Amino acid sequence: MSEEKRVEKSAVIEDVRERFDEAEAVLITEYRGLDVGQMADLRGALREAETVYKIYKNTLVRRALDEGTPEGLVDMLVGPTALAFVEKDPGAAAKALKQFSAANEALIIKGGLLNGELLDEAQVRELADLPSRDELLSSIAGGLAAPLQQIASMMNNLLSEMASLLQALADKGDAPAAEEAEVEEPAAEEAEVEEPAAEEAEVEEP
Structure with a gap:
C-alpha cells in the first residue's frame, strides 16, 4: 500500500470516528438497488431531518469503532452499507428513513446506535413512530x-x-x-304643633 493510500484511509477512519462521537444517533442502512436519483432523494429527506448520509467501506468503519461499541453494530456492517449520522433529532431521522423505505423497498433499515445502546430494525421503526422534537x-x-x-x-x-x-x-x-x-x-310639622302653647299662655293671664 502506498503512503498516499495509507494517509487517505487514516483520514477516512478519523472522519468516521469523529462523526460517531458527535452524532446524537447513528442509523445503519443497506442501499443495494437504489439508483443515483433515489440516493439523492434520500439524502435530501435526511438533510431536512438534520442528518448526514454517508457511505464508507465496512472495513474502515470497523477500524474506526472503539472497544466500547456494541458487537451487534459491527455485525450490521455487511453488504452495501450507508450510515445516517443524526445531528439533533433521532426520531425525525428514523421517520425519514421509514417513510422512504415504505416507498422504496430497496432501502433496508438494519438498526443503529442511540445513546450508546444498540437498536435493531424494529426499534428504529418504533423510534420513527414517536413524536419528533418539533412536534x-x-x-x-x-x-x-x-x-x-x-x-x-x-x-x-x-x-x-x-x-x-x-x-x-x-x-x-x-x-x-x-x-x-x-x-x-x-320635623317641620312638629314645630307647627307646638304653636298652641302661646294660646295657653294667653289664657293664664286673668
Whole structure:
C-alpha cells in the first residue's frame, strides 16, 4: 500500500470516528438497488431531518469503532452499507428513513446506535413512530397557551365581578341617604304643633 493510500484511509477512519462521537444517533442502512436519483432523494429527506448520509467501506468503519461499541453494530456492517449520522433529532431521522423505505423497498433499515445502546430494525421503526422534537415542542407550547388563556379569562371575569360589586355597593350607599332625608322632613310639622302653647299662655293671664 502506498503512503498516499495509507494517509487517505487514516483520514477516512478519523472522519468516521469523529462523526460517531458527535452524532446524537447513528442509523445503519443497506442501499443495494437504489439508483443515483433515489440516493439523492434520500439524502435530501435526511438533510431536512438534520442528518448526514454517508457511505464508507465496512472495513474502515470497523477500524474506526472503539472497544466500547456494541458487537451487534459491527455485525450490521455487511453488504452495501450507508450510515445516517443524526445531528439533533433521532426520531425525525428514523421517520425519514421509514417513510422512504415504505416507498422504496430497496432501502433496508438494519438498526443503529442511540445513546450508546444498540437498536435493531424494529426499534428504529418504533423510534420513527414517536413524536419528533418539533412536534413535542409544538404540543408543549399549545399546552402552555391553553392555561394562560384560561387564566386571562378568569382574571377578566373577576375584574367584571369586582366592578359590578363596587357599583352595587355604591348604589346601596346612596339609597339610605335619600331615605333619611325624607324621614327628617316631618320635623317641620312638629314645630307647627307646638304653636298652641302661646294660646295657653294667653289664657293664664286673668
